[in-house]
Amino acid sequence: MAHPTVAVLERHLTLYRRLWRASVFGSFVLPVLFLLSIGVGVGGYVGDVGGVSYLAWIVPGVMASSAFQMAAGESTYPVFGDFRWTRAYHAARATPVGVPDILRGWMLYILIRVLVNALVFLGVTALFGALHSPLAVLAPLACGLLGVAVSAPITAFAATIGHDSYFALLFRFVMMPSTLFAGVFFPLEQLPDWLEPVAMASPLWHAVELCRAATLGAATAWPAWLHAAYLLAWAAGGFAWAVRAFRKRLED
Amino acid sequence: MIYARGLVKRFGDFTAVDGIDLEVAPGEAFGFLGPNGAGKSSTMRMISCVSLPTAGELRILGMDPARDGTRIRGRLGVCPQLDTLDPDLNVRENLTTYARYFGISRAEARRRADELLEFARLTEKAASPVEPLSGGMKRRLTIARALVNEPDLVLLDEPTTGLDPQARHLLWERLFRLKQRGTTLVLTTHYMDEAEQLCDRLVVMDGGRIVAEGSPRSLIETYSTPEVVELRFGLEELDGYAGKLEGIGERLDVLPDRILLYAPDGDGAAAEVHRRGVNPSSVLVRRSSLEDVFLHLTGRTLVD
Numbered sequence: 103m104a105h106p107t108v109a110v111l112e113r114h115l116t117l118y119r120r121l122w123r124a125s126v127f128g129s130f131v132l133p134v135l136f137l138l139s140i141g142v143g144v145g146g147y148v149g150d151v152g153g154v155s156y157l158a159w160i161v162p163g164v165m166a167s168s169a170f171q172m173a174a175g176e177s178t179y180p181v182f183g184d185f186r187w188t189r190a191y192h193a194a195r196a197t198p199v200g201v202p203d204i205l206r207g208w209m210l211y212i213l214i215r216v217l218v219n220a221l222v223f224l225g226v227t228a229l230f231g232a233l234h235s236p237l238a239v240l241a242p243l244a245c246g247l248l249g250v251a252v253s254a255p256i257t258a259f260a261a262t263i264g265h266d267s268y269f270a271l272l273f274r275f276v277m278m279p280s281t282l283f284a285g286v287f288f289p290l291e292q293l294p295d296w297l298e299p300v301a302m303a304s305p306l307w308h309a310v311e312l313c314r315a316a317t318l319g320a321a322t323a324w325p326a327w328l329h330a331a332y333l334l335a336w337a338a339g340g341f342a343w344a345v346r347a348f349r350k351r352l353e354d
Numbered sequence: 355m356i357y358a359r360g361l362v363k364r365f366g367d368f369t370a371v372d373g374i375d376l377e378v379a380p381g382e383a384f385g386f387l388g389p390n391g392a393g394k395s396s397t398m399r400m401i402s403c404v405s406l407p408t409a410g411e412l413r414i415l416g417m418d419p420a421r422d423g424t425r426i427r428g429r430l431g432v433c434p435q436l437d438t439l440d441p442d443l444n445v446r447e448n449l450t451t452y453a454r455y456f457g458i459s460r461a462e463a464r465r466r467a468d469e470l471l472e473f474a475r476l477t478e479k480a481a482s483p484v485e486p487l488s489g490g491m492k493r494r495l496t497i498a499r500a501l502v503n504e505p506d507l508v509l510l511d512e513p514t515t516g517l518d519p520q521a522r523h524l525l526w527e528r529l530f531r532l533k534q535r536g537t538t539l540v541l542t543t544h545y546m547d548e549a550e551q552l553c554d555r556l557v558v559m560d561g562g563r564i565v566a567e568g569s570p571r572s573l574i575e576t577y578s579t580p581e582v583v584e585l586r587f588g589l590e591e592l593d594g595y596a597g598k599l600e601g602i603g604e605r606l607d608v609l610p611d612r613i614l615l616y617a618p619d620g621d622g623a624a625a626e627v628h629r630r631g632v633n634p635s636s637v638l639v640r641r642s643s644l645e646d647v648f649l650h651l652t653g654r655t656l657v658d
């Protein structure tokens with residue numbers, strides 16, 4: 103007998119089979135174009151960073167940030183819509199499927215999406231000669247962890263808000279600055295001192311550090327386990343918040 | 355199947371269900387009849403074990419929703435008031451995906467989907483997306499989906515609201531088939547004819563309370579008369595006529611647009627109206643219905 107969590111995951115995968123063509127462009131083609139223009143184009147002017155070509159330097163950053171974007175994007179309108187428009191969560195809640203099953207199945211789905219995306223991206227960047235360490239195969243794992251760390255709290259947020267206009271604020275004031283200042287395009291040390299701790303608070307920076315260490319064989323800013331633990335804390339905290347938010351929404 | 359004593363549901367300060375007692379036996383078709391806001395859906399949500407009672411005792415299939423919610427839900431079929439179909443899945447996938455929520459194997463899910471598509475008369479639409487389906491088809495699909503786990507108890511919250519008469523009749527006919535198979539049905543409605551068609555027994559709800567209980571026939575017998583005469587008088591004030599009609603039949607109700615006379619013999623009452631020199635613009639003698647029961651119990655018409 104299939105576990106309810108697996109049944110929830112299956113629904114998402116069935117839906118994805120229907121919609122994947124539209125999402126491939128945003129989640130994969132776009133980062134590759136990005137890499138070409140910034141990595142190769144801008145890289146020509148910048149020269150080397152930290153002893154490697156600019157392209158090789160930003161590959162792990164773009165990889166993590168595309169996982170970040172995907173996990174965040176998937177957790178906004180689709181979650182809001184499953185409460186508001188399709189009422190799919192209400193449908194599931196009327197069966198033996200519980201709120202923790204709904205959320206575990208959803209997190210597994212996000213994890214799979216992010217992992218697959220990161221693996222394909224890794225393959226392409228290998229062709230560019232941008233990977234300098236065999237540890238690079240671990241980078242998708244860091245992306246997967248980041249995906250859950252970001253998706254869990256945003257899923258909770260999407261379950262809490264009464265109107266989808268809050269997502270615009272989330273993208274403008276949280277997601278965009280995170281992407282710009284989390285060490286994706288330039289080292290954190292370039293930031294004014296007061297801004298550094300703010301950038302470090304973002305889960306993205308920690309995943310970028312882990313990915314960069316993996317693809318370049320370099321050292322991380324903090325011990326690697328600490329970066330991973332920080333991401334896990336976001337994932338666990340976000341999950342707990344999401345369980346509460348879903349219960350409030352579905353079981354009042 | 356269902357046992358409730360003093361069931362209460364509050365949302366903050368607001369009491370949506372205000373202490374109701376219920377018992378539903380296996381094989382019964384039981385109805386909640388009441389206007390919007392009566393507390394029907396709130397009650398159904400408690401019975402379907404998604405919302406817990408604020409107070410009172412509730413047992414479903416002999417179990418306690420607070421403790422055995424998951425096991426109970428595994429044996430219920432729920433057709434909620436608002437559709438919860440997956441618009442991006444096709445008709446068939448809506449059934450199979452949902453079947454998996456009950457731990458049904460993929461092969462068995464496919465088999466049941468075929469059977470239920472047949473039952474819901476949707477076999478030709480199996481590969482169609484949900485969005486272009488008519489309201490009646492969506493509702494039938496929702497009901498088919500509620501049957502995918504072969505439930506012991508089927509809960510239907512306003513199954514035909516918003517459907518055109520033809521779609522309603524087809525749906526009634528399908529629900530009647532279920533009833534004949536011995537499935538226990540619990541449904542809510544604000545349509546009198548629906549309650550009369552489908553329910554063996556029903557309760558009339560108003561303002562979170564049960565104001566009457568019985569079979570459609572016994573409710574009509576207790577709270578109304580066998581026949582009702584409807585009198586309409588163009589645009590004039592109706593209160594003036596009420597005095598002149600006093601004493602005809604057993605009771606009289608003045609509505610904004612018509613006067614109702616409750617009488618065992620409608621034709622006799624109508625003749626008496628003319629004999630008293632009152633000349634309505636139209637006179638209609640009809641059998642009494644649950645609408646009259648509701649009006650009598652609450653002083654209000656049901657659908658406004």
Ligand SMILES: Nc1ncnc2c1ncn2[C@@H]1O[C@H](COP(=O)(O)OP(=O)(O)O)[C@@H](O)[C@H]1O
Pocket residue numbers: 354365368369370388389390391392393394395396397
């Ligand atoms: N989640 C909720 N929060 C606050 N009030 C609610 C909630 N659900 C229902 N109500 C209120 O409870 C009352 C009964 O609602 P409901 O059970 O849906 O009635 P019905 O199904 O008979 O139309 C209504 O006044 C409604 O506004």
Ligand SMILES: [Mg+2]
Pocket residue numbers: 394395396435511512
């Ligand atoms: Mg309702």
